[in-house]
Amino acid sequence: MGLEKFGKCLSMAAWMSLLVVYAYAEGSSRKWRNEVLKQVNSKGPYIGLITVFPPEETAFFGTGAFKPSPIHSSLDLSGRRFRIGKVHDKKVIYVRCGVGMVNAAAATQQMVDLFEIVGIIHFGIAGNINASMSIGDITIPKQFAHTGIWDWVNQNGTLDSNDTVAHLDFETYNVPKGGHNILGQIRYIHEEFFSVSGEPNIARPLFWLEVNQEWLHVATKLERMELEQCINKSLCLPKKPKLVVGLRGTTANIFVDNAAYRDFLFHSFHVASTDMESAAVVMTSVSNGIPVIVIRGLSDKAGGQSGQNAIKTFGPLAARNAAKAVLQFLKQLN
Incomplete structure (x- = not known):
């Protein structure tokens, strides 16, 4: 050789x-x-807890309520750290999913597939769309819509009314008024929803995703709970935050910081909050037959403010209020 x-x-x-x-x-x-x-x-079953990004995680662990398991306190899977422990004697598994609907759905499905999960609480911060709500308030919505699934047509294009929930005509927002807008129109359409309770491999159209009604009823017991009003001694919200149960929320892979689009979402869908994950967590949970609820603290006005967005200033406070509401909700669960 x-x-x-x-x-x-x-x-x-x-x-x-x-x-x-x-x-x-x-x-x-x-x-x-x-x-x-x-x-x-x-050692299960467990309640799944899902946040999105580091400030929400910091707020949750900052409460000191999470007690890690003495045997296996965490398990790293696909780059995410799943933490095992207890909150108020309730067995929980916590994970931070990451920003956006793909991350949210992936983490939720992974949690349901690998762990013995009997329900999921998704929590964090959101933008405020409803004028009757304020920064620092907590919303626990009854329904969520995915408002990022569109057909985008030319300015003279035809919208199919059979699957159209709402539509946005860019020409309406021309300044000055009049003329055409080559961005055309967007029509908002239904999700394709697959479920363990439905026929295999057959989707049904669905726009409004419902959280668990029993858990929503439990959440009404939190409506008078005390929430934080101040960042520090010199910076406080003008009025005491409140917790409201039963409104609607919207989700899309869009950080909304635009007054015109904020108004469009409110008037078209009658929603109170906007975020980038909740509908994905709810849809994935419901598809698997798992009870789910969402608790979001309002951190900003989603573009309805004068000046800079308030998320950097009041985001931590909104996250702390959301975490406090989660702890109270867990206390109320049987």
Whole structure:
């Protein structure tokens, strides 16, 4: 055998050895993970807690109510850290899903698939769309809509009325009024909803996603709870925040900070809040037959303000109020 052929054989043998080592390591890691999951689930069932981004996580853990499990306090899966513990003697598994609907749906489905989950509480902050609500208030909506699923047509295009929930005509927003707008029109359409309670592989059109009605009734007991009003001694909200149950919320992969679009959402869908995850968590939970509720603190006016958006100033306070509401809700659950 020549030196060149010998070198190629040696290189191939090295690669094969590496693949064997990798496969063995992967297999061992998967076996370890499955064993941990088995041990964790044997201590269940759990209530799933899902936030979105670091300030909400900080607010939740800042309450000191979460007590980690002494055996397996966390498990890292697909880049996310699932934390196992208790809150007010309720067994919980907490995860921060990340911003946007894809992250929210992926984390929710992963939680439902891998852990013994009997319900999900999704919480964090949101933009305020309803003039009767204020920054710092808590909303626990009865319904959510995904308002980011569109057909976008030309200015002279035809809208199919059969599947149109609402439509936005860009020409309406021309300044000065009159003329055409080549952005045309957007029509808001239904989701395709698959469910464990429906026919397999057959979707039904759905626009308003309902949270669990029993849990919503439990949430009404929180309506008089005390909420934080001040960031510090020198910066407070003008009035005491309130908690409201039973309004509507909207979700899309859009951070809304535009007064005109804020008004459009309110008048077209009669919603009180806007965020980027809730509808995805609700839809994924309901699809799996899992009870779900959403608790959001209003951090800003979604573009309805004069000047800069208030999320950086009042976001932490809204997140703390949401976390406090979650703790009170868990206390009320049987």
